[in-house]
Amino acid sequence: MIAKLDGTKEFNRKLIFAQILNNVAVSRSDIVTNTGLSKAAVSSLVAEMLEQGLVQETGSQSTTIGRPRIMLELQTEARLALGAELTDHECRVILTDLRAAPLKEVTHPIKTTELTVEYLLDFLQACVTEILADVEQQKIIGMGLTIPAVVDPSTSTVLLSVLLPWRDVQLGEELERRFPFPVALFSRGNAATWGERWYGAGQDAYNLLYVRVGNGIVAGLVINGHPYLGQGFGAGELGHITVQPNGALCRCGNRGCLATVATTESLLIRVRRILREYPEDPLWQALNHHLESLTLDAVFQAARGGNVVVQQALDEIAAWLAIALASAVNLLNLDRIIVGGPMMIAGEALLEPLRTHLQQRALPTHLAHIDVVASALKENAPSIGAAGLILHEAMAPDPAALLSSTIRERIALFE
Amino acid sequence: MIAKLDGTKEFNRKLIFAQILNNVAVSRSDIVTNTGLSKAAVSSLVAEMLEQGLVQETGSQSTTIGRPRIMLELQTEARLALGAELTDHECRVILTDLRAAPLKEVTHPIKTTELTVEYLLDFLQACVTEILADVEQQKIIGMGLTIPAVVDPSTSTVLLSVLLPWRDVQLGEELERRFPFPVALFSRGNAATWGERWYGAGQDAYNLLYVRVGNGIVAGLVINGHPYLGQGFGAGELGHITVQPNGALCRCGNRGCLATVATTESLLIRVRRILREYPEDPLWQALNHHLESLTLDAVFQAARGGNVVVQQALDEIAAWLAIALASAVNLLNLDRIIVGGPMMIAGEALLEPLRTHLQQRALPTHLAHIDVVASALKENAPSIGAAGLILHEAMAPDPAALLSSTIRERIALFE
DNA sequence: CCATTTTGTTCACGATAAAAACAAAATGGG
DNA sequence: CCCATTTTGTTTTTATCGTGAACAAAATGG
Numbered sequence: 001m002i003a004k005l006d007g008t009k010e011f012n013r014k015l016i017f018a019q020i021l022n023n024v025a026v027s028r029s030d031i032v033t034n035t036g037l038s039k040a041a042v043s044s045l046v047a048e049m050l051e052q053g054l055v056q057e058t059g060s061q062s063t064t065i066g067r068p069r070i071m072l073e074l075q076t077e078a079r080l081a082l083g084a085e086l087t088d089h090e091c092r093v094i095l096t097d098l099r100a101a102p103l104k105e106v107t108h109p110i111k112t113t114e115l116t117v118e119y120l121l122d123f124l125q126a127c128v129t130e131i132l133a134d135v136e137q138q139k140i141i142g143m144g145l146t147i148p149a150v151v152d153p154s155t156s157t158v159l160l161s162v163l164l165p166w167r168d169v170q171l172g173e174e175l176e177r178r179f180p181f182p183v184a185l186f187s188r189g190n191a192a193t194w195g196e197r198w199y200g201a202g203q204d205a206y207n208l209l210y211v212r213v214g215n216g217i218v219a220g221l222v223i224n225g226h227p228y229l230g231q232g233f234g235a236g237e238l239g240h241i242t243v244q245p246n247g248a249l250c251r252c253g254n255r256g257c258l259a260t261v262a263t264t265e266s267l268l269i270r271v272r273r274i275l276r277e278y279p280e281d282p283l284w285q286a287l288n289h290h291l292e293s294l295t296l297d298a299v300f301q302a303a304r305g306g307n308v309v310v311q312q313a314l315d316e317i318a319a320w321l322a323i324a325l326a327s328a329v330n331l332l333n334l335d336r337i338i339v340g341g342p343m344m345i346a347g348e349a350l351l352e353p354l355r356t357h358l359q360q361r362a363l364p365t366h367l368a369h370i371d372v373v374a375s376a377l378k379e380n381a382p383s384i385g386a387a388g389l390i391l392h393e394a395m396a397p398d399p400a401a402l403l404s405s406t407i408r409e410r411i412a413l414f415e
Numbered sequence: 416m417i418a419k420l421d422g423t424k425e426f427n428r429k430l431i432f433a434q435i436l437n438n439v440a441v442s443r444s445d446i447v448t449n450t451g452l453s454k455a456a457v458s459s460l461v462a463e464m465l466e467q468g469l470v471q472e473t474g475s476q477s478t479t480i481g482r483p484r485i486m487l488e489l490q491t492e493a494r495l496a497l498g499a500e501l502t503d504h505e506c507r508v509i510l511t512d513l514r515a516a517p518l519k520e521v522t523h524p525i526k527t528t529e530l531t532v533e534y535l536l537d538f539l540q541a542c543v544t545e546i547l548a549d550v551e552q553q554k555i556i557g558m559g560l561t562i563p564a565v566v567d568p569s570t571s572t573v574l575l576s577v578l579l580p581w582r583d584v585q586l587g588e589e590l591e592r593r594f595p596f597p598v599a600l601f602s603r604g605n606a607a608t609w610g611e612r613w614y615g616a617g618q619d620a621y622n623l624l625y626v627r628v629g630n631g632i633v634a635g636l637v638i639n640g641h642p643y644l645g646q647g648f649g650a651g652e653l654g655h656i657t658v659q660p661n662g663a664l665c666r667c668g669n670r671g672c673l674a675t676v677a678t679t680e681s682l683l684i685r686v687r688r689i690l691r692e693y694p695e696d697p698l699w700q701a702l703n704h705h706l707e708s709l710t711l712d713a714v715f716q717a718a719r720g721g722n723v724v725v726q727q728a729l730d731e732i733a734a735w736l737a738i739a740l741a742s743a744v745n746l747l748n749l750d751r752i753i754v755g756g757p758m759m760i761a762g763e764a765l766l767e768p769l770r771t772h773l774q775q776r777a778l779p780t781h782l783a784h785i786d787v788v789a790s791a792l793k794e795n796a797p798s799i800g801a802a803g804l805i806l807h808e809a810m811a812p813d814p815a816a817l818l819s820s821t822i823r824e825r826i827a828l829f830e
Numbered sequence: 831c832c833a834t835t836t837t838g839t840t841c842a843c844g845a846t847a848a849a850a851a852c853a854a855a856a857t858g859g860g
Numbered sequence: 861c862c863c864a865t866t867t868t869g870t871t872t873t874t875a876t877c878g879t880g881a882a883c884a885a886a887a888t889g890g
Contacts, residue, residue, distance in 0.1 A: 330656055454848090
């Protein structure tokens with residue numbers, strides 16, 4: 001049984017709604033010219049949206065001769081969405097409007113030795129209750145939940161996780177039991193990618209890679225404008241690309257993975273090594289000459305001050321990152337790379353050498369299309385992306401169709 | 416002006432046709448259960464197809480109680496397609512039926528020093544005239560033309576080529592002038608990829624990479640079941656992935672590209688080097704002790720005989736290939752890699768060590784999904800793929816939508 | 831004040847797909 | 861041998877929906 005294409009009505013509805021969503025104010029006749037639909041169709045569908053309170057008429061605007069156009073504006077808070085990020089040490093929930101703009105945020109640290117499903121979901125539920133204290137609950141169209149794991153969003157199954165001791169856990173029913181609205185599960189890296197794609201540094205990009213460089217290196221992909229997950233939902237393992245055929249042994253069993261040479265851990269090691277050659281470097285004083293007490297915070301602070309030792313270490317990191325990223329660029333002919341994660345506290349001190357090394361490693365024809373930029377949403381990327389995906393599935397004419405049809409039906413904005 | 420989604424009628428027509436296309440024989444009621452459409456819709460749309468001669472009723476089949484089902488079969492030769500491969504030394508044109516099965520083939524070597532657009536298209540036109548000698552021309556729905564170049568199929572523009580001295584050449588009007596049917600232009604690598612995807616070794620794969628290893632190394636990608644071209648139509652440059660950070664200088668300006676260590680050229684060099692250590696190897700006799708007279712043919716023949724020197728060289732090649740392919744696997748979580756090109760004359764002697772080295776280089780979770788197989792269409796892959804894309808755009812419910820709307824309208828099979 | 835222009839609504843029509851009724855073609859039990 | 865039963869396929873009826881045309885509304889400006 002093949003899924004039927006959206007009937008034209010539903011599709012036209014989303015087409016019209018997208019016009020109102022993506023512009024500050026449009027008139028019915030603007031929509032007619034932008035979409036190619038008939039005046040009759042636009043008129044009747046807009047009438048429905050007005051009735052549902054999704055859209056508002058806001059005064060008229062007479063520019064030239066003729067009847068002035070009635071401007072339509074999105075009722076941005078007619079419906080709300082939740083985005084949650086649950087990790088081994090923190091629970092963050094944000095409430096957003098229809099444009100994924102954050103309205104409210106609740107963040108609590110988690111301190112526990114037993115990271116059971118039960119415990120973490122209890123914790124999440126408490127955070128959600130807190131954030132929804134004075135919110136009309138029927139306005140919530142759904143929640144996107146992200147965890148640091150490989151996840152199958154179509155079945156809400158946790159396949160594998162490094163940080164959480166969860167494996168092959170079906171969360172669908174459990175989430176349905178705990179929350180009165182539909183909840184979809186995404187991997188943190190993917191959600192962050194989509195957050196940047198729709199609401200951050202990737203809004204006008206079509207084939208992008210978002211890479212998070214921290215203690216591990218994970219990437220997320222958008223291909224042809226749509227989230228890409230890969231056959232086993234594990235796409236984006238940039239950290240285990242081989243950059244040094246005979247390099248150090250990695251946890252994964254391979255030698256010379258990017259993750260062995262370009263993590264924050266590796267940055268510390270590099271700074272310590274180079275520091276030994278620069279006995280008069282100002283960092284020594286901050287350390288009281290104890291190399292082992294060097295922290296990431298201190299390194300990044302020194303980077304902001306233009307410290308040459310740190311800059312050299314960052315340049316080494318960038319050189320390795322460039323090899324892996326150039327592989328992605330050459331293979332996929334991307335148009336944007338967004339860099340985020342703890343390493344990006346270094347900012348341009350990392351990006352600039354990264355761009356330089358990419359110049360050498362990637363093909364000139366491919367470099368012409370690509371921008372290398374910093375994450376715009378920072379630590380909110382996963383939760384905004386998760387909320388955004390719920391919104392996108394509900395409202396966009398071309399949703400990613402990642403969720404099960406049950407959830408997609410329940411978050412449908414119209415009808 | 417946003418393009419409207421296919422109206423439901425057109426889509427249902429393709430849905431039904433796909434059932435008849437992809438099965439040997441189906442009845443109307445099979446189609447009803449497979450597609451979920453109503454009996455009325457299937458009945459009337461099938462009637463149209465019978466009238467157009469696309470489909471045939473072939474006897475009835477009574478399995479159990481009840482009225483026997485009338486079987487429907489595709490009239491495979493109701494319409495025909497052409498696929499052409501034009502290179503600097505050869506022109507190959509094949510005529511196929513609706514299932515892309517080759518009916519006829521014309522191949523002619525090209526010997527010229529001036530590879531002008533004019534000359535090559537004249538040559539192509541002559542080949543096409545030859546193959547269409549006794550074919551009803553109104554049966555031809557279109558031709559897919561492939562050339563070894565980076566191409567924008569939506570505008571039939573040659574962006575860049577290594578083998579042909581063509582750059583930023585708009586072929587659209589020229590092709591329209593020369594041929595009475597629509598002609599679409601594709602890059603050879605991409606066409607070959609889609610040929611394997613739809614009719615070769617990738618039929619049940621959804622995220623695949625086809626790599627051609629010869630004197631250069633180029634790959635093509637299928638992502639989420641659809642051809643993927645990249646932002647500047649240049650996706651698949653596997654040959655310039657860095658596999659050795661401080662390796663030899665490559666033509667592209669980078670150091671340690673895969674193309675510096677894993678081409679057929681490199682294979683010859685490796686065999687010669689290793690041979691020096693094996694003075695009693697049988698290859699020496701064939702060479703009359705002249706290392707420089709060693710040819711690829713001799714190497715591959717020795718490989719078939721299980722020659723250890725050649726096997727060792729192939730193992731080295733496979734080790735380097737594995738590094739680049741593992742990058743693709745880790746990044747994209749592919750489910751199939753298809754290997755073709757001159758190097759694949761070695762067959763399993765190359766594939767087996769390749770699989771072994773991939774085991775070490777790629778993540779175990781990702782390896783679980785992947786098959787590494789040999790090209791099935793061999794040297795026909797580009798032309799069958801090109802013809803197939805024309806067929807696909809004309810008949811498939813989910814076409815890749817790579818062509819301009821003008822061409823897509825002209826190759827429409829129905830109406 | 832009214833022709834003109836542009837915006838938005840209403841109405842009649844046509845396309846089309848689903849449901850229901852109907853027809854056809856077999857089986858098999860009495 | 862006939863007729864109920866079953867499954868397949870066709871025709872008729874009905875409902876939905878989008879378009880185009882006619883119409884209404886609301887401005888400008890001579």
